[in-house]
Amino acid sequence: MAQALAIQNLTMRFDGLTAVDHVDLSLQDKQIVSLIGPNGAGKTTLFNCVTGHYAPTEGTVHLGRDELLSGLPPHTIAKKGVVRTFQNIRLFPAMSAVENVMVGRHCRTRAGVLGALLGPPSVRREERAIRERARELLAFCGAAAYENQQARNLPYGAQRRLEIARALAAEPRILCLDEPAAGMNPRETAGLIALITAIRGLAITVFLIEHHMNVVMSISDRVAVMDHGVKIAEGTADQVQKDPVVIAAYLGEAVGNRL
Amino acid sequence: MTQTGDVSHVLRAPLARAAGWTAAFYLMVLPLMGPRRGLWVALAVLVVQALALAADRVSPASRERLAAALRGSGRFSAWMELRPAWVRTVAPPALLLALAAAGLGMSPYTLDVATNAGIYVLLALGLNIVVGMAGLLVLGYIAFSAVGAYTYAILNTQFHLSFWLALPLGGALAACFGLLLGLPTLRLRGDYLAIVTLGFGEITRITLNNWNSLTNGPNGILGIQPPSLFGFTFSQPKHYFYLLLAMVALAAFFSRRLERSRLGRAWVAMREDETAAESMGVPTLRLKLLAFTLAAFWGGVAGVLFASKQLFVSPESFNFLESVMVLCMVVLGGMGSVPGVILGAVLLAFLPEVLRGVAEYRLIVFGAAMVLLMQYRPQGIWPSSRRYEEFRQEA
Numbered sequence: 001m002a003q004a005l006a007i008q009n010l011t012m013r014f015d016g017l018t019a020v021d022h023v024d025l026s027l028q029d030k031q032i033v034s035l036i037g038p039n040g041a042g043k044t045t046l047f048n049c050v051t052g053h054y055a056p057t058e059g060t061v062h063l064g065r066d067e068l069l070s071g072l073p074p075h076t077i078a079k080k081g082v083v084r085t086f087q088n089i090r091l092f093p094a095m096s097a098v099e100n101v102m103v104g105r106h107c108r109t110r111a112g113v114l115g116a117l118l119g120p121p122s123v124r125r126e127e128r129a130i131r132e133r134a135r136e137l138l139a140f141c142g143a144a145a146y147e148n149q150q151a152r153n154l155p156y157g158a159q160r161r162l163e164i165a166r167a168l169a170a171e172p173r174i175l176c177l178d179e180p181a182a183g184m185n186p187r188e189t190a191g192l193i194a195l196i197t198a199i200r201g202l203a204i205t206v207f208l209i210e211h212h213m214n215v216v217m218s219i220s221d222r223v224a225v226m227d228h229g230v231k232i233a234e235g236t237a238d239q240v241q242k243d244p245v246v247i248a249a250y251l252g253e254a255v256g257n258r259l
Numbered sequence: 260m261t262q263t264g265d266v267s268h269v270l271r272a273p274l275a276r277a278a279g280w281t282a283a284f285y286l287m288v289l290p291l292m293g294p295r296r297g298l299w300v301a302l303a304v305l306v307v308q309a310l311a312l313a314a315d316r317v318s319p320a321s322r323e324r325l326a327a328a329l330r331g332s333g334r335f336s337a338w339m340e341l342r343p344a345w346v347r348t349v350a351p352p353a354l355l356l357a358l359a360a361a362g363l364g365m366s367p368y369t370l371d372v373a374t375n376a377g378i379y380v381l382l383a384l385g386l387n388i389v390v391g392m393a394g395l396l397v398l399g400y401i402a403f404s405a406v407g408a409y410t411y412a413i414l415n416t417q418f419h420l421s422f423w424l425a426l427p428l429g430g431a432l433a434a435c436f437g438l439l440l441g442l443p444t445l446r447l448r449g450d451y452l453a454i455v456t457l458g459f460g461e462i463t464r465i466t467l468n469n470w471n472s473l474t475n476g477p478n479g480i481l482g483i484q485p486p487s488l489f490g491f492t493f494s495q496p497k498h499y500f501y502l503l504l505a506m507v508a509l510a511a512f513f514s515r516r517l518e519r520s521r522l523g524r525a526w527v528a529m530r531e532d533e534t535a536a537e538s539m540g541v542p543t544l545r546l547k548l549l550a551f552t553l554a555a556f557w558g559g560v561a562g563v564l565f566a567s568k569q570l571f572v573s574p575e576s577f578n579f580l581e582s583v584m585v586l587c588m589v590v591l592g593g594m595g596s597v598p599g600v601i602l603g604a605v606l607l608a609f610l611p612e613v614l615r616g617v618a619e620y621r622l623i624v625f626g627a628a629m630v631l632l633m634q635y636r637p638q639g640i641w642p643s644s645r646r647y648e649e650f651r652q653e654a
Binding site: 053073074078083084091092093095104109111112115117167170 | 513516517520521522523524525527528531532534535536537538539540541542543544549553
């Protein structure tokens with residue numbers, strides 16, 4: 001299997017605080033890799049480094065074999081194929097659901113100022129294709145019913161799905177989902193598991209931060225565990241679950257020692 | 260510092276509040292009208308307060324009704340958003356034709372005011388690209404217009420450059436200024452960008468005022484030739500009226516196109532959530548620069564038209580108040596809404612003329628109208644509606 005993403009020696013320091021501490025992690029193509037860990041372990045900071053929101057203090061992020069991502073601005077990284085969702089949903093609230101997804105097509109389309117002003121057939125065709133694709137993706141993510149509603153009016157679970165549809169519109173090679181199941185009820189969570197599995201079916205690598213252990217354990221090909229900025233374990237779901245270091249991180253030292 | 264104590268409970272008493280407003284208005288008009296005539300304003304304010312209080316006593320719902328009236332009745336707004344597609348297609352050309360026909364019957368004075376309004380509409384449509392669509396607050400916008408106006412004034416008086424060449428050239432030069440200003444400043448957010456652009460506006464005006472060898476300083480440049488086309492010279496107010504009408508139609512058409520394009524969508528996304536837009540692959544910095552440059556271009560074009568109409572330019576025409584005026588037109592009409600912005604510009608351009616009867620008080624009336632509108636209708640007179648499109652999609 002080919003390498004999709006390589007995180008090497010990644011470190012992010014904020015003044016005195018080391019949020020991510022020399023983390024190495026590699027994702028293989030078409031895998032679902034989960035990143036778990038207690039609150040404040042540095043998971044989202046790691047995501048922010050991968051997607052260009054932070055420039056890492058040390059270390060590198062490579063796409064595929066040798067394409068350097070670290071240091072590039074977020075929109076370039078998105079165009080190269082690493083697209084994310086946000087822990088606290090960040091939709092475009094006053095735009096309709098379908099428009100939200102259409103914005104995701106921006107980096108895969110080209111109409112410029114002249115195209116907009118003159119409106120030649122090629123631009124109209126492109127615009128139609130954008131809308132069509134956006135609709136398909138809404139349907140794929142199970143949010144077709146909300147197509148013309150303002151994003152802010154969607155139910156919570158649908159907003160999560162819409163955010164995923166918007167990210168898919170940018171044709172990612174790697175989709176980074178930051179706690180997509182946060183705040184979901186068991187039924188919504190089951191739907192999300194199915195959706196993520198379907199996304200892998202599109203030959204997209206999924207990089208997942210999640211607290212819901214049933215989501216993580218049921219779909220992950222690999223699980224990495226972070227605590228205090230350090231990667232403390234990595235392996236299959238089963239391996240990680242039995243790892244005493246992980247148990248200690250989650251339940252506290254004393255319990256970990258007793259096991 | 261000593262603690263002054265909370266006075267809000269005092270202000271809550273209706274009488275105290277009325278007295279407070281009266282005093283505030285008196286102080287406000289004092290420098291303008293002097294201590295004695297200012298008393299009349301204070302009295303008027305007091306009477307209005309008393310009337311409002313009385314109305315409140317008689318029927319507490321009356322205030323709500325006033326607010327609702329200003330907000331606009333739901334029925335009209337609903338119709339505007341759901342108006343049938345043919346209204347949308349037919350209305351703009353019909354309006355254009357009606358205006359063109361009306362131009363035949365207008366007095367030279369009305370035509371002149373309408374032409375000025377047209378220039379303001381152009382400016383407002385230009386500023387709307389950057390303020391309304393891209394969501395960047397720009398305060399010194401009139402400077403771009405100054406660049407366009409002086410481009411035509413200087414090149415025409417020195418080298419007899421034709422108006423039709425100056426029109427795109429003035430726009431292009433203003434766009435260059437926009438690009439140069441935008442490159443270093445567009446990383447700034449919100450207020451900071453506003454302050455920098457305000458500074459740019461002032462620098463431009465002061466430069467024009469002091470660069471005697473090029474701009475003839477505060478005396479301005481006289482002797483600009485009016486535009487001519489195939490031997491026909493634009494000399495009467497009527498001619499300019501139709502020229503401006505055509506330019507406004509063009510600008511409105513382009514604005515609409517832009518608004519509904521991939522770029523317009525990306526601008527809205529950027530305005531709504533810059534971080535999310537950037538993460539979805541929208542190059543926000545480049546798009547801001549683009550909005551800035553396009554807005555500057557239209558500012559420049561409006562400037563060339565202004566110079567060609569006045570046949571005289573001086574730095575005085577490009578002071579900060581003009582920038583504020585254009586911004587008010589955009590905000591008042593409805594940021595991001597092309598018909599709204601046009602309406603706002605026309606209203607604000609005509610209002611001072613309508614209020615000429617009340618001479619020096621007109622600025623007060625003007626200010627009061629602005630405060631009332633922003634209080635009860637902050638979205639503008641004709642806000643942009645995204646919903647109509649969606650209903651059409653469903654049909």
